[in-house]
Amino acid sequence: MNITRRRTRRVLIALVIVAGLLLMMWQGAQLARERALTDLHHTAGNALELSRANLTGYLTRHDYLPHLLATRESVRRFLARPEARRDGPALNRLLDSARAYADVSDVYLLDRSGTTIAASNWQRDDTFMGQNYAFRGYYRQAISGRSGRFHALGTQSGARGYYFSAPVWATGQAPDTPPDGVMVVKVGLDEIEREWRNLDATLLVSDINGIVFMASDPALRLSALQPLSESARRGLLATRRYTDEPLPASGLEILQSLPGGARLVRLGGRDYLNLSRPLARFNWSLHILEPLTPVVQAQWLGALGAGGGWMLIALGGAIGWQRRRLRRERERFAERERHTLAHARDELERHVTERTAELVDSNRQLSQEIDERRRAEESLRQTRDELVQAARLAVLGQLAASINHELNQPLGAIRAYADNARVLLQRDRRDDAAANLAQIAELVERMAAISAQLRQFSRKGGETLSDVSVQACFDYALRLFRARLEQADITVVSHMDESTCWVRADSVRLEQVLVNLIGNALQAMNDSAERQLMVAAEQGDEWVILSVADSGPGLSEEALEHLFEPFYTTRAAGKGLGLGLSISQRIVSDLGGRLEARNRAQGGALFVIHLPAAACSQPPETPADV
Template sequence: MTGDTPQRKVRVRRTLILSAFGIALVLLMWQGARLAREQALTELHHVAGNALQLSRANLVGYLTRHDYLPHLLATRESVRRFLSQREDERDPRALNQLLDRSRAYADVSDIYLLDHDGTTIAASNWQRTDSFMGQNYAFRGYYRQAINGRSGRFHALGTQSGARGYYFSAPVRASGHTSDMPPDGVMVVKVGLEEIEREWQSLDATLLVADINGIIFMSSDPALRLTALQPLSESARKGLLSTRRYTDEPLPESGLEVIETLPGGARHVRLGDQDYLNLSQPLARFNWSLNILQPMTPIARAQWLGALGAGGSWMLIALGSAIGWQRHRLRRERERFAERERNTLAHARDELERHVAARTRELVDSNHHLSQEIEERKRAEESLRQTRDELVQAARLAVLGQLAASINHELNQPLGAIRAYADNARTLLARHRIEDADTNLAQISELVERMAAISAQLRQFSRKGSETLTDVSAQACFDYALRLFRARLEESSITVVSHMDESTCWVRADPVRLEQVLVNLIGNAQQAMNDSVERQLILVVEKHAERVILSVADSGPGLSEEALEHLFEPFYTTRPAGSGLGLGLSISQRIISDLGGHLEARNRPEGGALFVIQLPAAHPSSLPSENPADA
């Protein structure tokens, strides 16, 4: 019994030491986790607050930048004059187009005009199936505010489109009515909310806007939109139904649960199985509140790190004590450890040298393969350039084929005339009328020169262009292209309208390639006007700073949305099958790009297509009298 007492004391002492160590470890880890949570909460509150403040400024700026628009449109004389007309005299087409252009320019969802009874009499979406035309919106708050002479603001779900929007409205008074008279109508601008919500989705937090009734109207999380933060009272529900602000169906609850209230006005909330830090800021101008839900995952991670840091520190202290207690044992092991370390380092150094040598060989081989690939790429690029040049030349020859009928007509006329003059000259010579015969021979000479000029034009157009850029007269290039198309334009009864100034329309370009582009554009314009009553080809050259603008416009039907989107893609064409490969505009755009310019297409407001070429301006020291295309 007495022999076991020292051993029992050692076990008891060891148990007490381990127990004290464990209790101290638990207390330190708890304290470390608590301090880490408080610090992480402060940092997260700061991050969420900054994001909320920035999002609030962006939202207010996004909405209020359109506040001016209904007032501006309400003062337009065309709008006031339209509103002053009797209902049976109104033709809303021109006003519909004005509202549609204003909508596109201001980048808003819809613009529409209500009469005194709240019925839509003009709308930017008149051509859509869900048009507002004829719909009555007298129940909307923005109508009641504006018809009483005030600026209106309202947010709601669209009854026709089903899309959420924010509405701005302004009173409109008919022509002749002064500002102290009651309004005769209401101008309404609807702003879509999807753009600002898409910007919110780039944040690592959830943003939501709730109205005065606690209904989430906007959110970066689609699942939270049109849900209620808390159950609605009966009076609030009836008020929403009277204005038809949302759907007629009961709105579901968001499921947002408040766990605790934190310092600084923050709240700890839970949505599903995720905890969030919730901050809120009022938007008094809109009767909204902007909320941010910042995930609290970093707080839990900080708690674990704090607990582990405190526990690790305590373990390090305990370990230091243990190390101090065992220093005398480590002293004996030091030499053997140093020897093992030297051996390990030597082995590691040898392994490193072997790895470096192997990696160097791999890099040399990789560099060799890379050099081969670069050479192959250069050869491929040279082959591609040659192919592209051949394709441009093929397109030029294809245009010559399309002009064959016109050229044949141009040559047949002087040939017939030559034959007639020759027969007359022979008859005159037989009658000894030498002077008259000489006159006929002079006419034959002029006709031959004309045929030679036509042949020279064809030879000029078919030759390949040069990579060297020179000072070129844009007017001369247009004149050359028009000479090629003269017969076809006259046959199609197309009037050419030209606005050019020879002194300011010089560009840096290759004349052959520029002429090919102009021939392609003029040919397209001529074909586009085949079914048009008014056939007019407008050619304009004007200078802006260091750029010269060349425009080719027609009075044809214009370009469809699909054509504008795919117009410059290879093999895209709007012509019937067999009438073209769809390469002309693609090649033309590449030619203009190679010349340092830009080619674009759009529709003219008055109808027809417009092609615009921008090229660097040239400043020749003297203006040559001859046509550069004939040089």
């Protein structure tokens, strides 16, 4: 009877242990799943916000172009006088040049009826010339006198694009006069989708009808997030927004709605975390699909950790129960020893000693297993932290391409110093070659400092300013152009205060501004008989004034008016993008100062930088010419 009770009790204990193990593993998996979903939600939200800002900036940077072209005198004259239509090839070439300069897909001009009368692709087989686009939304918006925006498939090329349009008045805008034509700019979308493919997640853009217009996965393009009704299909066919595409359902299945607007969805047999953000400016929605692989891995780790903890508790209980049983056995042995013969007592003590040794050995083995499990858990935690850090670095890696422009000039200087060092070594001028190699090492350190700005920005969300020597920044910038100054026989005239001028700035960004200004000055003096580069620094009570001047032809009235606008340049086509001065002005503004430009009375251009020396209030008046 006692044997049966003991067996029943042991079975119940085993069932309790197994049930507790399953419950703890399930609870641990649930807690790990919630935490992993929260982390994945945060990561996906950051990636979605970055992608939304990138897409908005990519599209809106071309918003100005149709308005700019619509005001061109050649375009107005082309619409105003039918006899000017013989200048069509010239206007076509002008539109093609604007297309290449702005890096857009197509630029074309519609007359009042919506027929294309000039186009950048006039020489291609799928040209827009002679095609009527009065059915397009961008034409109807612009012909009513306002700016137009529209996204659709091209009826000629079949390529997706985003269209900007602007009304054109041949004789000047009047409130009661309808436009004489419409200027249209088509922007391609392949470049932004290629950047999306570098992400681990899937990004897609849908319109108000739920049609996927853009996607990092080509298989999802021109599909519907939800099946379309017949009325919606007829409406889309009427506008020919997507021409005759079948627009099949994507197969997206919503599994669960989560707090914060997130959802768990299934697509193509895989489960994802889905977040969406509206793009109100374009009447779109941006979606991100993050795979749930990290969540599944976290669930397994949580279940294993909770199960291990429960087993430790069970092992601790078993040890306690074993010790209690041992103590009771010892008490029984002691009681029996008092009532038995000495031989039986000695025999009993021997058995007790043997059992105790076995228990001590068992306890030692259990302690070793506990230590091994603790080390394994610590290793798992470290591995998880490393995986989270690696994921963060992968997202930040997508931003590294934005500093490519800042590294071009140091790379060119490194190449020049390396070429000079090779020539000097051939001439056995080792000291001079060593000096060039030292310059290369310094440039590499500066490039590393430039790259570190992106890492610091992502970590703190801002730039840290410090005390920077103006003379040292000028010296560094002039060293970059030393070979070019000597080759072009340019004289450098320096007007610096005898004492060091200190400003509150970032040395790398300030040196970049000086390099841009000096490089523009050297470019301006290519055809000048007298070549002088003048640099100056003046210390004030609250401000430090820096200036760079040249002896070139100076700046025209038009250049002075548009000098700091993005993509404006006075150089020949293909010789520059017109971004240097725009970026320099933005850097100086971020440092708390301002950048100005004007012509010198003696001839040539003058650029003046005001930067705070300490706590400042209002910038001082512009100083006299250098």
